[in-house]
Amino acid sequence: MKAIAIVGKKKTGKTTLGLALAKNFADKGMKVGIIKHSHHGFDEAEGTDTQKYKKVASCVAAYSPTQSFISWNKEKPLQDLLPLLEADVIIMEGGNKLGWMPRIITVREDADDKEFFPELALAQIPACTNDNPPSAEEVERLAGLVMEKGFLLPGLNCGACGREFCRDFAADINAGKATRDGCKATSGKMDVTSNGMPLALNPFVSDILSAGISAMLGQLKGYTPGDLNITIKTDR
Numbered sequence: 595m596k597a598i599a600i601v602g603k604k605k606t607g608k609t610t611l612g613l614a615l616a617k618n619f620a621d622k623g624m625k626v627g628i629i630k631h632s633h634h635g636f637d638e639a640e641g642t643d644t645q646k647y648k649k650v651a652s653c654v655a656a657y658s659p660t661q662s663f664i665s666w667n668k669e670k671p672l673q674d675l676l677p678l679l680e681a682d683v684i685i686m687e688g689g690n691k692l693g694w695m696p697r698i699i700t701v702r703e704d705a706d707d708k709e710f711f712p713e714l715a716l717a718q719i720p721a722c723t724n725d726n727p728p729s730a731e732e733v734e735r736l737a738g739l740v741m742e743k744g745f746l747l748p749g750l751n752c753g754a755c756g757r758e759f760c761r762d763f764a765a766d767i768n769a770g771k772a773t774r775d776g777c778k779a780t781s782g783k784m785d786v787t788s789n790g791m792p793l794a795l796n797p798f799v800s801d802i803l804s805a806g807i808s809a810m811l812g813q814l815k816g817y818t819p820g821d822l823n824i825t826i827k828t829d830r
């Protein structure tokens with residue numbers, strides 16, 4: 595899974611760049627997932643059926659032959675949303691403080707990046723607009739960087755890698771002092787995926803679960819020590 599955040603001040607072209615990158619990846623046959631973070635909610639046309647339901651319901655799901663979506667009337671943890679995205683590459687617009695993935699910072703001036711954690715940046719680019727978008731060559735360069743260096747950490751902030759926050763580990767990956775495999779929450783004895791998306795497991799929980807499941811399955815006829823694969827089909 596490749597992932598990149600696009601952060602920067604208002605009106606510095608984050609959406610312009612996000613769209614250009616998404617198109618670049620889609621043209622190459624990749625499935626692109628977009629995550630957008632906003633402190634102020636999202637615009638939605640007044641008076642639509644969906645909006646009327648959302649005023650009284652805690653969540654609304656809709657599906658049709660051409661699109662499906664679900665909307666909650668509260669902030670959901672990103673970990674709950676990621677397994678719903680069927681994507682080869684994730685582009686997140688906003689989420690400056692998150693720090694689970696590297697980022698591209700859109701800046702107006704050289705010293706404009708300090709609040710955007712430049713230690714997490716794969717690149718900083720000048721602010722752009724729909725009328726003045728980044729060139730095709732620049733988009734291709736940035737897409738190449740994402741494919742080479744993009745990653746996603748689980749965001750548990752569990753400290754098992756020796757850093758207090760995932761953001762510190764992400765900065766070390768960026769600086770070449772660590773690799774993604776060093777995240778202990780996704781490199782323990784047990785891997786769990788939800789719809790193909792790896793889920794983070796605290797190393798302690800991973801050890802307990804893997805020991806318990808191995809001990810139970812060890813009682814079954816035909817069990818031989820080695821890697822175990824279990825797929826659980828849940829109701830949809």
Ligand code: SF4
Nearest residue numbers: 752753755760777778
């Ligand atoms: S081990 Fe992984 S999940 Fe835990 S703090 Fe380090 S990077 Fe984050």
